[in-house]
Amino acid sequence: MESRSFGHCVLRFAAFLLLLASLGIADAAAYTVTIGTGTKAAYLRVGDGTITGGNYNAGGTPAANTTVNLVSVTVPAASVGNATAQAMTSTGRTTSDWDGFAFCNAGQTYIAAFFRLPTNPNQSATLRVNTPANLTSAGGDTIPITQISWTSSGNGDTGAQPFPAGTFTGGTQTLATLLRNTWAESCHSFSYANAAIRAAGTYNARATYTLATP
Amino acid sequence: MNAPVLSTRLLLPLLLALPCFAASAQTFPVDDSASQVLESGPLKMRWDSVVPRPGQPSTMTGQVVVLVRLDVAQWRGRRGRIYQRLAPVPNGPVTAAWSANGPLLPGRVRDGERALVFSGAIASERIEDTFRLTIQADGNRVLRPQDLHFSFEFEPESP
Numbered sequence: 001m002e003s004r005s006f007g008h009c010v011l012r013f014a015a016f017l018l019l020l021a022s023l024g025i026a027d028a029a030a031y032t033v034t035i036g037t038g039t040k041a042a043y044l045r046v047g048d049g050t051i052t053g054g055n056y057n058a059g060g061t062p063a064a065n066t067t068v069n070l071v072s073v074t075v076p077a078a079s080v081g082n083a084t085a086q087a088m089t090s091t092g093r094t095t096s097d098w099d100g101f102a103f104c105n106a107g108q109t110y111i112a113a114f115f116r117l118p119t120n121p122n123q124s125a126t127l128r129v130n131t132p133a134n135l136t137s138a139g140g141d142t143i144p145i146t147q148i149s150w151t152s153s154g155n156g157d158t159g160a161q162p163f164p165a166g167t168f169t170g171g172t173q174t175l176a177t178l179l180r181n182t183w184a185e186s187c188h189s190f191s192y193a194n195a196a197i198r199a200a201g202t203y204n205a206r207a208t209y210t211l212a213t214p
Numbered sequence: 215m216n217a218p219v220l221s222t223r224l225l226l227p228l229l230l231a232l233p234c235f236a237a238s239a240q241t242f243p244v245d246d247s248a249s250q251v252l253e254s255g256p257l258k259m260r261w262d263s264v265v266p267r268p269g270q271p272s273t274m275t276g277q278v279v280v281l282v283r284l285d286v287a288q289w290r291g292r293r294g295r296i297y298q299r300l301a302p303v304p305n306g307p308v309t310a311a312w313s314a315n316g317p318l319l320p321g322r323v324r325d326g327e328r329a330l331v332f333s334g335a336i337a338s339e340r341i342e343d344t345f346r347l348t349i350q351a352d353g354n355r356v357l358r359p360q361d362l363h364f365s366f367e368f369e370p371e372s373p
Contacts (some may be wrong), residue, residue: 009320030251030364030365031246031251031281031365032251032364033251033257034350034359034361034362035276035359036255036257036276037259038272039259057264118274118353210343
């Protein structure tokens with residue numbers, strides 16, 4: 001590779017152009033290659049997920065997975081409403097799609113997100129979750145969704161989690177913001193606060209997670 | 215006693231100009247209008263790192279084949295060097311590396327610079343080769359399709 005400077009050769013350069021013109025040498029063509037922008041990408045996994053062709057760090061490609069995982073707890077009759085939090089367990093896969101590492105423990109919910117944009121460094125994506133106000137039984141009884149909360153961790157992690165601990169508030173709430181080009185993953189351990197006596201039954205609610213990119 | 219002072223004043227600009235003449239050989243643009251880029255539409259660029267570490271540049275790379283056809287008829291029989299130049303790119307840096315089948319040389323160039331692709335006697339009116347270009351750019355700076363202008367220039371050897 002060679003770099004050239006014409007800084008102190010301005011007068012000579014002008015004379016050279018004049019010589020070219022006088023010789024009748026036409027301006028030469030140049031070939032042009034047009035490069036595109038980098039591809040955009042967004043990835044969100046909560047619970048189960050699918051990746052094909054190996055893990056993501058080895059070139060694997062995430063695929064859509066429509067599984068809705070269940071996080072549940074059965075409260076013993078003797079404990080109903082005693083204000084002792086009841087640990088809930090999830091059915092989802094616990095290994096990371098980044099490298100296959102067993103990042104979560106059995107019963108935890110794996111959450112991972114990533115996005116990539118060909119843009120300036122200050123863009124960030126937002127992970128939000130939407131929940132109804134209550135868990136509802138078939139008989140119409142309810143439990144406030146605020147009775148469900150979670151802690152956040154990850155095997156081998158020592159710093160703060162990208163998706164921190166929290167409590168469902170009902171409606172749409174923001175869980176985290178993500179800088180682009182950064183893979184973020186956490187394991188959530190849900191629990192039921194068990195703060196009041198409820199009618200016997202099975203109570204359900206659905207939480208929908210959304211990753212919004214710029 | 216004033217004459218030597220005047221002479222020094224006249225000589226100084228000439229002395230300063232001498233390195234300029236000595237360092238730069240004459241350069242002539244080479245007509246490569248017959249060259250052909252075997253790509254329709256913007257070149258697809260892939261990220262070099264799926265998730266770059268903090269501080270690591272978000273470079274992306276793409277590959278394209280170019281049929282290089284240089285009209286060198288006017289220098290046939292002369293000796294000299296041919297360089298490939300990549301024009302400055304506002305959203306650079308951009309680098310291009312290429313392989314060649316011959317007679318041209320493989321090489322690598324950064325935008326705003328040039329690299330040697332031929333040295334020796336011009337034996338024919340036309341030089342043809344196939345370049346497999348590997349282009350690398352900063353994905354954080356290329357926000358829309360970007361044209362890269364390549365050109366060739368000939369420098370005859372001094373007799």
